Amino acid sequence: MKTIASSAAPDRLYHPALWPLDPKRAHVNHGSFGAVPLPVLAEQQRWRERMEANPTGFFRRELQPALEEARRAACAFLGSDAEDLTFVQNSTAGAGAVLAGFPLAAGDEILVTDHVYGAVLLGARKAAARAGASVVTVPVALGASDEAMVAALASGVTPRTRLAVVDHVASATAQVFPVRRIVASLHALGVAVLVDGAHAPGLLPVDLGALGADFWVGNFHKWPCAPRGSAGLYVAERWRDAVGSFPVSWREQEGFPYSFLQPGTVDSSAWLAVPAALELFGAWGWDEVRERNGALAAHGQRLVAQAVGGDVSGMPGVGEGVGAAGLAMRLVPLPQVPADQAVADSLRDRMADEFGVETVINVWGGYTLLRVSAQLYNDQSDYERLADAVRAVV
Missing domain, CATH: 3.40.640.10 (Type I PLP-dependent aspartate aminotransferase-like (Major domain))
Incomplete structure (x- = not known):
């Protein structure tokens, strides 16, 4: 899989202008509700x-x-x-x-x-x-x-x-x-x-x-x-x-x-x-979209894990298996947060209200898991902002 590197190389699949999303917010929870591009609307x-x-x-x-x-x-x-x-x-x-x-x-x-x-x-x-x-x-x-x-x-x-x-x-x-x-x-x-x-x-x-x-x-x-x-x-x-x-x-x-x-x-x-x-995504190429979004989600996962000291080595999509390549939805465990959905929801809402970051935190099997998504309206800055927000609230 390609990795996201810090470079001036243009990202031809970065198209935030095609979505009517609030630009003041970092939208890193595509997986829950999706987001509809303007041409499709x-x-x-x-x-x-x-x-x-x-x-x-x-x-x-x-x-x-x-x-x-x-x-x-x-x-x-x-x-x-x-x-x-x-x-x-x-x-x-x-x-x-x-x-x-x-x-x-x-x-x-x-x-x-x-x-x-x-x-x-x-x-x-x-x-x-x-x-x-x-x-x-x-x-x-x-x-x-x-x-x-x-x-x-x-x-x-x-x-x-x-x-x-x-x-x-x-x-x-x-x-x-x-x-x-x-x-x-x-x-x-x-x-x-x-x-x-x-x-x-x-x-x-x-x-x-x-x-x-x-x-x-x-x-x-x-x-x-x-x-x-x-x-x-x-x-x-x-x-x-x-x-x-x-x-x-x-x-x-x-x-x-x-x-x-x-x-x-x-x-x-x-x-x-x-x-x-x-047709919109087909014109870009589904394989290219998946590869790009998967690499960006993996980059965001690493940034957030570094911010909270989370170990992602055993998380889905890391390593071998059917979900290892191109998965644009990733997990970061939050070991500092109790496995209580009410607590997780409170942190999620605080990140939205205080930092303008829209994400999702789930509790499953004794884990508190922040789920990171990537779509063509996201770039690296969204995950830097997410990492800062998680660091502040956790």
């Missing part, structure tokens, strides 16, 4: 104006053909066949649709790891309770090797395990799971797999055809920088009759993927603007 507004210019014509004649074109662009980006992927509002909504429809019986088990996203875990518990099933959590060490992660998931399987929920990139820990290997391992044990890829699109190369998962969800509003409210849900052919939309769509009788695309009178402009976001 303009495309979304163009669709809204078409909708308002002739609502009847738009909803009756224009919307569904336009959604189909946008959906196929998303399929091509993710390596999915045209019949395998639909639009949903976000990854949590997509995972909820899967969990609500997955066939469970009394005594069955849903397997998750301790990296699972909170809202997805709540959805799994709700689905299990409704069926008289249970949720089983297996621990996976922070920074574990690919082999250890595969083994950990396999070790949690029992004769009652029906579904496993596995992160592609975990939200709280930025840990990249070797999902292709995990899917193959769990399929060999007779377990279906839902991959929570909320952070995966754009952050990592994604090839759903090669992945082989039963279900996959991923957000377009994070690393591809599409408008919020845009995500993809992949369902393998054998499961399509089980997964339905809520609310029930006017295209229900057509089945997946079309049954998700006409849920009444809603603003679908975020979905329609997805191709514009993909």
